[in-house]
Amino acid sequence: MTISSEPGSHTAETVAQEVQRFLEQRTQQTWDPDTDLFSTGAVSSMFAMELVVHLESAFEVVISGPDLALDNFRTVNAMTAMVLRLREAQR
């Protein structure tokens, strides 16, 4: 389950795995790709900031302006889609 840090080497699968790993480490629970993080009360606004920072550094993307919409962070799948889109656009 090693995630390569080589730029350009990420797929939807590896991004999702990394996001799930981070979420599990920080919340001590596992997350299905479609579960709404914010509706469960397990995630605070402080943690939302950590998510932003983590995604930026783990996947070498910049998330700003309209991309910071809550819906982009609501589920593992939503974050994965955004990361892949930003990596493509910011390459």
Added chain:
Amino acid sequence: MTEGKPVSEPPVAVKCLVWDLDNTLWRGTLLEDDEVLPFEVVRDVITTLDERGILQSIASKNDHDHAWSRLQALGLADYFVLPHIGWGPKSTSVRDIAERLNFAHRTMAFIDDQPAERAEVAYQLPEVRCYSAEDVARLTALPEFSPAVVTVDSRQRRTMYQSGFRRDAERAGFSGPDEEFLRTLDIRMDIARATERELSRVEELTLRTSQMNATGVHYSDAVLRGLLTDPAHEVLVITMADRFGPHGAVGIVLLEKHPAVWHLKLLATSCRVVSYGAGTTVLGWLADRAAHAGVHLAADFRRTDRNRMMEVAYRFAGFAEADCACTGALAAPGEEGVERLHLTPAPQPPPTTLRLTAPELADAALPHSR
């Protein structure tokens, strides 16, 4: 005359002074003399700065337990937060202290009798202001150590930080979801209309709050005082407390109410309460109240290198660039780099991690007359 001035030249107040010990705080070297005594003026300087709300810390090359017990014996230990006593470079200590306090380097100061130590700190951290031990007696007369106002919050600032560290320690030892921990803190937030008396707390806050200052627009004491009596403006002060004690005044809101839109000109919250979601809570409350009043929200925002948290709070609350007819009532942003964000608000559930008390805003909004 309701617009603020740019923060291009804010008063550069020192928020934390880091002391060397040997031959700076006390006369002589602890390793050679167990009974070292502080220089005559030092105790006065320390207590004066403490009352002014300037935090003080230590960067000393000494054995930690030895030096700390000497400070305790001298009755000075309680005045210091996050003491760094060890053998590492002092720039590392100063950097760590700034990071723990969440203070910008330009608000940090360092005092040491050794030119080499000052040079090392100045080289690694060019924004930190360095003072020679010879400066001790005149420190309290320098403008950067002389805040314009000293409030109840400045006098208790050190103890507020100290209880903050106890909170953090408890949080680190808590292994459950974030929100569950926050609920154990019994947090109260009070949003209230600012009075003349509270304005000085607000003013100090806008000067001190760098990380979370949402708009990058500074409102002077005079401007805010003028707005207190303006029926179209709301100047709101946010205070917080929890079971560890008071956080004091931690935020300010400046809102101008138009018939179809409430214009959020300033929202600033102290970095001390960022982790409790203070900004998000205030934005949620404003959205809820605006929804009930049947108005939209517009907010001014200028991105700086320190207000990322606030940008996330705004965006996660749903604020976005939008061409809405409601903003036609507003003057264009007066400054370069200020974005005007918009929200069509919806009723919000009450906060789950704290108890909120707040004034009713809608009544005073209509009719809009002077």
